[in-house]
Amino acid sequence: DEPDDYRARVEAADLPEKVREAALKEVDKLERSSDQSPEGSWIRTWLDTVLELPWNERTEDAYDIQGAKAVLDADHAGLEDVKERITEYLAVRKRRADRGLGIVGGRRGGAVLALVGPPGVGKTSLGESVARAMGRKFVRVALGGVRDEAEIRGHRRTYVGALPGRVVRAIKEAGSMNPVVLLDEIDKVGSDFRGDPAAALLEVLDPAQNHTFRDHYLEVELDLSDVVFLATANVLEAIPEALLDRMELVRLDGYTEDEKVTIARDHLLPRQLERAGLEPGEVTVADEALRKLAGEYTREAGVRTLERSIARLLRKVAAQHELGERELPFTVDVAELRPLIGRPHHTPESAQDPAERRTAVPGVATGLAVTGAGGDVLFVEASLADPETGGAGLNLTGQLGDVMKESARIALSFLRSHGAELELPVGDLKERGVHLHVPAGAVPKDGPSAGVTMTTALASLLSGRQVRPDVAMTGEVSLTGRVLPIGGVKQKLLAAHRAGVTTVIIPKRNEPDLDDVPAEVLDKLDVHPVSDVRRVLELAL
Ligand code: ATP
Ligand code: MG
Numbered sequence: 001d002e003p004d005d006y007r008a009r010v011e012a013a014d015l016p017e018k019v020r021e022a023a024l025k026e027v028d029k030l031e032r033s034s035d036q037s038p039e040g041s042w043i044r045t046w047l048d049t050v051l052e053l054p055w056n057e058r059t060e061d062a063y064d065i066q067g068a069k070a071v072l073d074a075d076h077a078g079l080e081d082v083k084e085r086i087t088e089y090l091a092v093r094k095r096r097a098d099r100g101l102g103i104v105g106g107r108r109g110g111a112v113l114a115l116v117g118p119p120g121v122g123k124t125s126l127g128e129s130v131a132r133a134m135g136r137k138f139v140r141v142a143l144g145g146v147r148d149e150a151e152i153r154g155h156r157r158t159y160v161g162a163l164p165g166r167v168v169r170a171i172k173e174a175g176s177m178n179p180v181v182l183l184d185e186i187d188k189v190g191s192d193f194r195g196d197p198a199a200a201l202l203e204v205l206d207p208a209q210n211h212t213f214r215d216h217y218l219e220v221e222l223d224l225s226d227v228v229f230l231a232t233a234n235v236l237e238a239i240p241e242a243l244l245d246r247m248e249l250v251r252l253d254g255y256t257e258d259e260k261v262t263i264a265r266d267h268l269l270p271r272q273l274e275r276a277g278l279e280p281g282e283v284t285v286a287d288e289a290l291r292k293l294a295g296e297y298t299r300e301a302g303v304r305t306l307e308r309s310i311a312r313l314l315r316k317v318a319a320q321h322e323l324g325e326r327e328l329p330f331t332v333d334v335a336e337l338r339p340l341i342g343r344p345h346h347t348p349e350s351a352q353d354p355a356e357r358r359t360a361v362p363g364v365a366t367g368l369a370v371t372g373a374g375g376d377v378l379f380v381e382a383s384l385a386d387p388e389t390g391g392a393g394l395n396l397t398g399q400l401g402d403v404m405k406e407s408a409r410i411a412l413s414f415l416r417s418h419g420a421e422l423e424l425p426v427g428d429l430k431e432r433g434v435h436l437h438v439p440a441g442a443v444p445k446d447g448p449s450a451g452v453t454m455t456t457a458l459a460s461l462l463s464g465r466q467v468r469p470d471v472a473m474t475g476e477v478s479l480t481g482r483v484l485p486i487g488g489v490k491q492k493l494l495a496a497h498r499a500g501v502t503t504v505i506i507p508k509r510n511e512p513d514l515d516d517v518p519a520e521v522l523d524k525l526d527v528h529p530v531s532d533v534r535r536v537l538e539l540a541l
Contacts, residue, residue: 006030006047014056022220023050042157049164049172049218057176058226062135063098065091071133076122077263078255082115085250086130089113093228112205114186114231114239117252118374118491120302123232127182130230137179139170144188149195152204154217164217167204171222178226186243187233198240205229205246234372253490254301254374256497256520260294261287268307276314278328283317285310285332292334296344299498301374301491309341316340347500359469363461365540367453368474368496368504369445370488375495377472378438380450382457385433392431398438401446407477408436411454414481414533415462422537424462434458449486451477452505452536459537471540472496473505481533489513497521503528505536 010023026043033040062068068090072083115123124140131138146152146166154165163169170181189197203209204224211225231247233239239247255263269285285293293313298305313332317340320326332340358364363382368375385395396408412434419426436454438445452475460467474492476484485507494517496504502524506514508531514522530536 006044009051010047013051015050016055019050019055019220023047042162046157046217049168050220052172053168053222054171054175054177058178059136059176061094061097061178062133063094065094068133072126072129075129075132075267076126077266078259079122079126079252082126082250082252086113086126086133090130090134111207112229112231112247113250114233114244114247115250115252116233116236118234118254118301118372120300120304120307121252121254121374122302123252124182124184127180127184127230127232130228131180134180134228136228137174137176138182139174139179140182140184141166141170142184143197143201144185145190146188146197147190147192147194149191149197149200150216152197152200154215156216157219162217164215165200167213167224168215168218168222171224171227177223178228180228180230183229183231185233186231187235187238189240198243202242202246205243253516254494255303256494256518257291257294258520259518260303260306261290263303264290264294264306264310268303268310272307272311272314275311276318278314278318282328283314283330283332285313286334289332289334289337292337292344295498296346297337297341299346301494312341313337354469357469359467362464362466363457365453365457365460365467366469366472366501367450368472368492369447369449370491371443371445375488375491375493375498377495377499377501378445378450378453380453380457381437381439382454382461383435383437384428384461385435387432392433395433395435396437397435398440399444400438401444403448404438404446404450407448407451408454410477410479411436411451411458413479414455414477415458418481418534419459419462422459422534424459426462428462429458447486448476448484449474449488451475452483452533455533456536456540460541463541465541467540468503470502471505472499472501472503473536473540475505475507475510475530475533475536477533483507483530483533483536485509490516493517493521493525493527497524502526503539505530505539507531 007027010020010027015023026047030040030043065087069087072086076083115126117123128138150165152165152167154168155162171177189201191198204213207225211223212221213224214221236249265287270280273280273283293309294306297309317326317330321328354360358379359366365380367378367380369378394408394412396405412429415424416426416429419429436457452473455477456467456473474486476486478484489506489510490513493504503526505528508529511529514527528539
């Protein structure tokens, strides 16, 4: 390219005044620099970036809230609360725009909706839906593993191989100044010696500052005030506090089996049929087969593995048809699953041979936990050390966090002081060391909600009585044996149901949370709200 090419291009481009001035200054420098100089090549790259940005491009918003709601409903089954919240957000935005008002900013201003929940519940795809509903361009910015502030805000131009940050690149990719930008996995942003990306994001998200966003590479100001920012995260606790303050949380806790069947039939199956090159109707999957796929071939809060299983199933059928082994149309019934994709991987604990169950020996109790993958059942194992060889004291394994370790100590203290009244042989606890283990050992675990499970595992060990295999529990325990409230009730109950548990013990003070649990799950569970751990032992042993 000739240097004067750039002058003509800058002059012809639709640029804001300040940007044009800055660009012309660079063209001056370019014209003075020699053709082969490295400076010349940096300037050209910079000018290319500036010329590619959609400075004055804006898409027209589809400001019809009924239409927007219809798009949200068409893209996702269920999720009524979530869709309602997004519709409210769009409605408020529209009304404020109609009155020429800016978006509400500031702390807890609700300027940014954050979709929080386990993998595969539809967070990313809801983001795309919002863009479709508003008639805007959509760009996803993957933040997982970003540790360098320059990833967000760009490198200074003096830096070798300098690039603009991801925000600028997102605007370029969108081709408009008002896209929907999904900050995906905002909980996986780290920070180290290269600065704090969260601080840069804070500026990006702050309506008071983001109309003059400065990328280190670009140097000229970029107006981000028309961008709709959404964020997604798996784990709320991992979102930097300052960012959390800017966001309004929308929680997705996971699906029931019925919801999964509906999602699979209406959304996953049609999409996977197309991927497998099959016409709609060429392969049908019976609801009962979908239910078995959801319940026994996968065990997850979301539907990602379910979608993969459907894909596998359809690939097999497509191949069989091509090999002349299968006539189409074809309906996959429950009986067809095994020959097509093999044995199920997950049988409910209760359906297992009693001798094979985890709780078949005294000292093992079933707890409920919330992890990054959603709710899950977790087992607590207790054993007593040999009085001759084993040491005294408490041995804890399974990568337990500090709070969970304290729960173990509280459980032990409670049983030492109250064991006699519960007719447990507490002498053993005084003379012999105790070992508590929470598999899977490689997954870090924390939080106080395993208190009841630890107490129950120990009491079961001392009494020699097995814990009922169909019971799972959650709750913090105090030194006096009170059962204190915990978080994540909906996720935990969904997990209990998935795992085939039929009786669940929760803290009495969590009873109001049962309102959030779908009736389909509550109907199949026998839920006992309790306020004293002695009652837990009565129910479980
Ligand atoms: P991750 O945390 O792993 O990024 P995610 O929540 O972003 O997960 P998605 O990728 O959005 O999950 O969803 C996984 C798949 O399931 C997508 O194909 C999505 O369209 C589909 N899906 C999830 N929930 C629904 C729903 N309620 N209705 C229709 N499809 C859904
Ligand atoms: Mg996602």
